[in-house]
Amino acid sequence: MKNNRQLLIIMLTVIFVILAACDNSSEESNVKADSASTDSSPTQNADDGASNKTSTETDNNKTENSQEDTYDNQSNDLKDTSENASANTNEGKSSAPSDGNSEVTENRKEDYLQKLNEMEEADRNAESKTTIPDMEEQEEERYKKWDVELNKIYAVLKEQLSADQMNDLKEEQRDWVEHRDEAAKEASLEYEGGSTESLEYVATQASLTRERCYALVAKYMK
Structure with a gap:
């Protein structure tokens, strides 16, 4: 066990x-x-x-x-x-085009004629004055405007014309200045002594200067 x-x-x-x-x-x-x-x-x-x-x-x-x-x-x-x-x-x-210069000069002439037309249109649309002093002042401004434009055109022609052509134009321009002043004096004498004598003088100068601008561009500008 x-x-x-x-x-x-x-x-x-x-x-x-x-x-x-x-x-x-x-x-x-x-x-x-x-x-x-x-x-x-x-x-x-x-x-x-x-x-x-x-x-x-x-x-x-x-x-x-x-x-x-x-x-x-x-x-x-x-x-x-x-x-x-x-x-x-x-x-x-x-x-x-090879004749690009002619197109440029032609466009320049057209541009000047268009500018003159716009200036003339502005004269027609100008507000008419009612008193003699205001009318005379307005005509003086118109004359100055066209005379400035005439000088610009004359400067362009100096660049475009030959020496002989420019000499002829200078002589022609002197004659025109005398004609302008004489025509203005003659127009004003119709109102000699009146209040519109000086007004007629400057108004005639302005109108003739405007016509001269058109004539120079049409005849001489290229």
């Missing part, structure tokens, strides 16, 4: 030892498995990082290539536009 009890105790002890050994082995296996998992994680992360880096570099390269293509296309477009503009300019120059 005593021997059986001792045998039982020995068997239980052996079983406990075996169980304890199995538990330790299981724990060591788990620890190794966890360690292996931990060790493999950095490698996987490194691989993932490398993959992401490669993907990012590829995307950046694609973006840079796309931008370079865009700049190249824009550069080509600008080059084509510049070449077309240059071609159009050359075509415009080649198609310009």
Whole structure:
């Protein structure tokens, strides 16, 4: 009986030892498995990082290539536009008429005649004054306006006419000035001693100066 009890105790002890050994082995296996998992994680992360880096570099390269293509296309477009503009300019120059100077001078003459017509139209549409002093002042302003324009026309003719033509025009202009003043004096003598004598004098000067502007442009301006 005593021997059986001792045998039982020995068997239980052996079983406990075996169980304890199995538990330790299981724990060591788990620890190794966890360690292996931990060790493999950095490698996987490194691989993932490398993959992401490669993907990012590829995307950046694609973006840079796309931008370079865009700049190249824009550069080509600008080059084509510049070449077309240059071609159009050359075509415009080649198609310009050879007698452009004559057209410019003809337009200048027409422009002056149009300007004179506008000045005359302004005189007709001006408000009529009612008193003699106001009427005389208005005619003086009209005379000054046309005299200024006459001097401008005379300056243009100096540039256009030859020396001989200009000498003839100067003599003609001196005669005209004498004629203007004599005609104004003669017109005013009809109202000699009256309140409108000086008014008639300046009004005649203004009208004759206006006529002289038209005559010089029509006869001499090119």
